[in-house]
Each structure stands twice: as C-alpha cells, then as structure tokens.
Amino acid sequence: MDKIxxxxxxxxxxxxxxxxxxxxxxxxxxxxxxxxxxxxxxxLAKDTRIDLQHAMQNAHRSFGTLGFYVIQANFExxxxxxxxxxxxxxxxxxxxxxxxxxLSIGLWWGIYKFSLWAAANDYYxxxxxxxxxxxxxxxxxxGMIYTLIRYKPHDNYYYQIxxxxxxxxxxxxxxxxxxxxxxxHIHAHAIFTASVATICFVLLVVQCRILDAAxxxxxxxxxxxxx
Amino acid sequence: xxxxxxxxxxxxTIILKLLEDNxxxxxxxxxxxxxxxxxxKMSITEAALYPALHKLVEDGLLTTTSEKVDGRIRKYYAxxxxxxxxxxxxxxxxxxxxxxxxxxxxxxxSNG
Numbered sequence: 022m023d024k025i026x027x028x029x030x031x032x033x034x035x036x037x038x039x040x041x042x043x044x045x046x047x048x049x050x051x052x053x054x055x056x057x058x059x060x061x062x063x064x065l066a067k068d069t070r071i072d073l074q075h076a077m078q079n080a081h082r083s084f085g086t087l088g089f090y091v092i093q094a095n096f097e098x099x100x101x102x103x104x105x106x107x108x109x110x111x112x113x114x115x116x117x118x119x120x121x122x123x124l125s126i127g128l129w130w131g132i133y134k135f136s137l138w139a140a141a142n143d144y145y146x147x148x149x150x151x152x153x154x155x156x157x158x159x160x161x162x163x164g165m166i167y168t169l170i171r172y173k174p175h176d177n178y179y180y181q182i183x184x185x186x187x188x189x190x191x192x193x194x195x196x197x198x199x200x201x202x203x204x205x206h207i208h209a210h211a212i213f214t215a216s217v218a219t220i221c222f223v224l225l226v227v228q229c230r231i232l233d234a235a236x237x238x239x240x241x242x243x244x245x246x247x248x
Numbered sequence: 249x250x251x252x253x254x255x256x257x258x259x260x261t262i263i264l265k266l267l268e269d270n271x272x273x274x275x276x277x278x279x280x281x282x283x284x285x286x287x288x289k290m291s292i293t294e295a296a297l298y299p300a301l302h303k304l305v306e307d308g309l310l311t312t313t314s315e316k317v318d319g320r321i322r323k324y325y326a327x328x329x330x331x332x333x334x335x336x337x338x339x340x341x342x343x344x345x346x347x348x349x350x351x352x353x354x355x356x357x358s359n360g
Contacts, residue, residue, distance in 0.1 A: 026318050055322045056294065059276035084294055095298035102306050248316045 025062045031073055032058060038077050044089055048178040048242065052096040053089045057081070100179060104186040104231055111230040115223055129219040132157060136211035151210065157218040164225040168232065175236045183235035187228035259292065259300045261342045264309070264327065264335040272313070272326040275301065301325060309334050 027035070035058055039050050060080035064071065071079070081088060115121045136153035139145075144152040172180060266278055273281070279292045304310040309331035313324050327335065 029319055032319050051321050052323075055274065055317075055320045056276045058318070058320055059280075063280075087295060091295045091298055095302045098299075098302050099305065102302075242314075242321070245314060245316055245321055 023066060025065045027058055027062060031061075034073060035061060035077065038081070039089060042081070042089055044093060046178045048239075049093050049096060051242070051246070053092045056092060057084075057089070097182065100182045101186065104183045104235065107234050108186050108227060108231050111227045112223075115226050115230075121223070121226065125219050125223060128222055129215045131215075132218045133211045133215035136214050137207065140207045140211070151214065153211070153214050157214055157221075160218065161221050164221065168225070168228060171229075172232045172236065175232070175239055177235075177239050179235040179238045179242075180232065183231045184228075187224070187231055258342050259296055260304065261335075261338040262292070263297075263300060263304065263325075264331065264338055267310070267325060267327045268332070268335045272324040274322050274324050278325075304331070 032054070035054060036050055039053050039057065044050055044053060057077075057080060060083060061073070061076045064076035064079045065073070084091065132153055135156070136151055139152040146152065146155055172184075262282065263278060266281055267273060270277075270281070275294070275297060279294070279297060282290055282292050301310065305312060305325075308328055310325045311328050311331075313326070314321050315324065316322070
C-alpha cells in the first residue's frame, strides 16, 4: 500500500468539509485537520478507486457518532486547563511580587483615605453614593473597556477561552451592588470600597497576563501555519 | 469495530508504553500502532484516545509539541520525566492484573 500525502488543494477541501460539519474556528479546524487528513490518506491508499469526497466521508464515519466533536471537546478542555493553570500561577506571582504588593497596598490606602475624606466633606453624588465609590466604579469600567480594546484584535478561540477563565468581573458587580452606602458605617464602607478596588486591580493585572498568553499562543500558531 | 472494554480499561498504560517505545507520537499514529501490533484485533477510538491524552497531559505525564508536517500542523505527545517513572509502575500493575485474570480463567486443578 503506497503512502499518499494530500496536496494543499486537497487539504483545503478537507478544511471545507470540517467547516460544513459546523467547526468554523481556524484553531479548532487545525486541531481536527491532521487526524482527519491521516485517515483520509489511509482511505485513499486502501482503495485507489475512490475519490477524495468518498474518502472524506469514510474517514468522517470512522470517528463515530460524535464525529469531530470528540477532538474539539478535548482541545477546548486542554486550553481551559492551560489557562486556568496559568491564571493561578499569575495570581501567585502577582501576589508575591513586591512592586505589585506595594502598589496594591498604596491603592487600598489611597481609596480608603479618599472615601473617609469624601464622607467627612459630604461629597455624595446624585444617588447618595460616596465619590470614592464612583471613582472605583469608573476605574473598573475603564479596566473592562481597556481589556476589550487592547485584546480585540486577538478575538479568537484561545482568547475566548482565556477570557472565560478570568474571574475578575465577579467583584465588579459585587462592588456596584453594594457600593451605595448612604451616610452610615463610613469606616466599613471605606474599607469595603478600598478592598473592591484592590481586588479588581489584582484581577485585572492577572487577566491581562492570561490574555497576553492567549495572544502569544495565537501568534505562535500563525507562525507555525505560515512556515 | 466495537471498542474493546479491556483496551479501554488499560488505555492509559497502552499510551504510555507506546510513547516509551517510540519516543514521541501523534494521535492517529497511536491508533494505527495499536491496530497494526494486534493484527487489527484491537483498536482505539478517537472518543477514548483524546480524553485519555488530555488526562495524561493534565496529570503532567505527557508533554505536547506542534510541528508542521505535510502541510498541516501535527501535535506530538511525549513522556515527561514523571511520565517515564509512572510508565513502569503502570505496566507492572497491568501485568499483575492480567495474571490474576488468567488465574481465574484457567484455574489449576489441585487435590482437594
């Protein structure tokens, strides 16, 4: 049985076949392509009378009832585990880094003091919310917009999975819901506002690192593909 | 070909053994190696292979590298240091299990 190697045109037809089965993302298609191509080559070598279309159908059938989904699901699991692992590694490295630690403590202290000062001077907004809460909320929204703008060009499968792994938006909503303090429990509110700001800052830094890792993964994939 | 439950149960060990013998392999190559070395009596399905590979990577027993081969990107799997150590103990455990099964299937006659 002679070994058959698919040409670039044939590989293109395989990509189209994979697309037609509902797998459109280039990273997922790439993950499926090699295994599928090997099977198609084997089908063509086994029976030289069949054409590529038949070989693709036979090869696809041999994947079983779930088809390409098995490869796609495991690729997603792999990437999710990778970014989750990176997430906690980055978190650890940020929390043990002296500059970030000093910056976080400084941010906490600054927001805490500002909150107390705003309360003492009766600086409350239209919704009876301390100005410090407003600043923190704007900061959080600014962070969200910043990540959206900075990483928008890398909007691919890696990026989407990495983004889902980041958890920093959770305290955002906690902060917004509980931000309104009225004029009581001034110290408790100042501590809370400063803590939300600091947690969001750390989570934003970690999220940026994960999204950077996803951008690097994508760049490496593109480079490898272009070889 | 129906998936063999014995193969499924010992899939991790089979993958580790294949990688120990061949250095590095890609997914399709593993399925082919099992088919060929058992004269088509056993096969590994993709549905069983890829979750097992994922688990082994997750456990730190395998590492992956990607290369462009024949116009497409191929992912190779290889044993890590920890994987090499684990392979021996898994092979030993499987051998012992198979010997125990043999004893049940072929009991020795004894005076009784």
